[in-house]
Amino acid sequence: MSTRVIVCTVRVVRESIFARLYRILCSLILAQSVHVWLVSEDMDPDTGEGKASAVSKLRLWWTKHEGPDSLVTMSFTVDQDFGKPAAVLLNSFYSTEFFLQSVTLHVMPDGFDVYFPCHTWVNHSRLYFGTPRVLFSNSPYLPNKTPTPIRKLRKSDLLAIRGDGSGHRLHGQRIYDYEVYNDLGNPDHSASLARPILGGSRHPYPRRCRTGRNPTETDAHSEKPAGRGSNAMYVPRDDMFSAIKKWEFLLLGLRSVGHNVFLNLEHLIRDDRSFLSAEQLRYLYDGRLGSRIHKAVAEWMVNHIIKRPTDGRPFLFPPPGVAKVHENAWDVDSEYGRQRLAGVNPLVIQRMESFPPISRLDPKDFGPPTSAITSDHLKPLLEGLSVLEALQQKRLYIVDYHDAFMPFINKINGKEITGKAIYAPRTIFYLRKNGPLIPIAIELCLPPTDAEEAKSRVFTADDPQWLWRLAKAHAATVDTGYHQLVSHWLHTHACVEPFVIATHRQLSTMHPVHMLLSPHFKDTMHINALARNSLINGGGKIESNFTPGRYCMEISSAVYKGWRFDEQALPKDLLKRGMAVEDTHRHGGFELTIENYPYAVDGLEVWAAIEQWVEDYVKLYYKNDRDVQEDEELKGWWEEVTKVGHGDHAGAEWWSEMKKVEDVIEVMTTLIWMASALHAAVNFGQYAYGGYMPNNPTMARLLIPEEGTQDYKDMLTNLEGFFFNTVSTQGTTTFAMAILEILASHMSEEEYLGDRKDPAHWSCDPRAIHAFNNFRGKLKEVGRAIERRNKDGSGDEADFRQGPAQLPYTLLHPSSPGPGLTFSGIPNSISI
Secondary structure: OOEEEEEEEEEEEOOOHHHHHHHHHHHHHOOOOEEEEEEEEEEOOOOOOEEEOOOEEEOOOOOEEEOOEEEEEEEEEEEOOOOOEEEEEEEEOOOOOEEEEEEEEEEOOOOEEEEEEEEEEEOOHHHHOOOOEEEEOOOOOOHHHOOHHHHHHHHHHHHHOOOOOOOOOOOOOOOOOEEOEOOOOOOOOOHHHOOOOEOOOOOOOOOEEOOOOOEOOOOOOOEOOOOOOOOOOOOOHHHOOOHHHHHHHHHHHHHHHHHHHHHHHOOOOOOOOOOOOHHHHHOOOOOOOOOHHHHHHHHHHHHHHHOOOOOOOOOOOOOOHHHHOOOOHHHOHHHHHHHHHHOOOOOOOEEOOOOOOEOOOOHHHHOOOEOOOOHHHHHHHOOOOOHHHHHHOOOEEEEEOHHHHHHHHHHHHOOOOOOOOOOEEEEEEEEOOOOOEEEEEEEEEEOOOOOOOOEEEEEEOOOOHHHHHHHHHHHHHHHHHHHHHHHHHHHHHHHHHHHHHHHHHHOOOOOHHHHHHHHHHOOHHHHHHHHHHHOOOOOOHHHHHOOOHHHHHHHHHHHHOOOOOHHHOHHHHHHHOOOEEEOOOOHHHEEEOOOOOHHHHHHHHHHHHHHHHHHHHHHHHOOOHHHHHOOHHHHHHHHHHHHHHOHHHOOOOOOOOOOOHHHHHHHHHHHHHHHHHHHHHHHOOHHHHHOOOOOOOOOOOOOOOOOOOHHHHHHHHOHHHHHHHHOOOHHHHHHHHHHHHHHOOEOOOOOEOOOOOOOOOOOOOHHHHHHHHHHHHHHHHHHHHHHHHHHHOOOOOOOOOOOOOOOOOOOOOOOOOOOEOOOOOOEOOOOO
């Protein structure tokens, strides 16, 4: 039988000269290599599976460099009737891993190419339990449309990465499995570091990736903490940061922590002391702390460690955006209101449809359910309207944290935790006739204790400015905690991880939906693992620097009880919160109640672009509802998400049935929104708004004294001092600033919405490439529209896009001008 040749070009990431020398020695002395063979779409009548080529050996030291990559060429001789290659299989016997970018097969003499977009780490075969790695081409197939000869291979590849729920996972493996959050505490170190397990009926929570570490000696159900370092916690190898990102992450952390180090060297910061004044606070970033010691050490660090250009202030905090133009803008009521619409937490505010607010908590445990805010409190501030008229004209709005925090107040304020004082607040806002949204009443609530009844104190904008400022600070502190624990961590990081795991376990890499979703999961599991190890763990950075302390994660669990996936869709979220009303005559079928609501206006344009892209793509492969119903992989994916990954909501009536094409479009649009735009909106503004501590304090330490008490009289003697004694200490402020600077920074490898690896080759389907290019074009239009709206704003207090702080809202601009603190850009994924 005649034969033909298939030329195989393997593209790997270029290795260092030392790694190449080691690989040469391993190849020559130990005969290490990679065994590679091809599998065709055509059936071998003897096996009933795809025809297989002979095994060829890939040696990675004989390479040709091309940019950051290295190319290795090899060839296969196959029978003339071998057919089109569908998969590349390989077994590596190298002792060290390598990163495989792609494989291109040039089929001779036909002259056509088959492209395999790999982007995967390849380790020794023993880490895969002896099963070969399977790499499919960029041809998308639904399961029942897959060429019959490779269907078994498709199934076996999925089985290989699911594991069996046992064993300690090792670095380099690619096993995806589920576990509850049983690794946040460290009871073996101290009883005070024991934390409840999140996940289950008592503390419902999304599931995380299973690591299989040993249980603690104190509690057999809890997992021992991992060590320190970016590789300490198991993450499937392909979901880990790249070497470049690890280095940038390290440098960013070094710079941010360096702020604290040098501030202490300058004797400006004492962890447990309050700031004396706003002037002292400004020393952190305005350049006045630069002594010769600081400058000399900073210069040495830049020249010998960072080794890259800086802004000349490598260890000074950057000026926070909210205080950059007008440093006192944070204290203006219209700016406080604007930030509920365009700040870092713009998705909590609700339109009031009735008055007064009423709690759903048990009054026996938490006091009277009806708010203490009355019409008499509000009426003088409603420009002549009655409360009923203001409701009817859609002018009253509320941020209500009463029920979320009330069950935890006595624990946080109790004797076991010192130096923290918190209320359960409600803040009512009024949309004035000339435009600005302003806070007009704040209720600060305390539950009953053994010694006292429940208390509710009401403050209004007519109170003395200093008293009103204290009330706003307490409300802002709770908002800051809720933002970090719920809006940011829970609603994006934690809730998306089960989808990442299920996608790898249930959807083949050749599945069109896997191809659609894969860019939106980049680095998510690694950043979540790092968070569990040092950020949200017991005694970690969040507990140490936010008022709820050890109850931080329990609060997020309590909120998760009411979480609904369908309500994460932006249009449904806006309707639920009353920030939009149905209007069939308008585009989208609804109307915003606050027309210039930056998060909603920009977000709806981004949402529409994502939705159109998903619809165009999904309908290429699901021609009708029957195609959806016959997709066994999609069915398994959805069952695993709803019954395991989010198993504490299993059986909820609000889950989609996933039986129609429209169901697929809605779910995928919502998921991509959560992983990209929603996370961008709540993450990348953290330093701009939270970097100036009085604007978003992370800590409250004193309750507001009752009038007539000695504490009240003492407060009146030094109002500014009492304010700074109430909010974060010097140490908490600088530590929080360092954390927020890291979290709000883009990395150089960031892939933004509309970008993806192999933009022209990620799919061999030209229709998919065309639809994706249309999506990219639409996102550019969205970016230009945002720029126009910011440019055309009035610039006064009625301008929600800039406001008194003169900080244009760009968090939902699809692109970023570069890495760092840009306050702009929507990454594809939750990557930091």
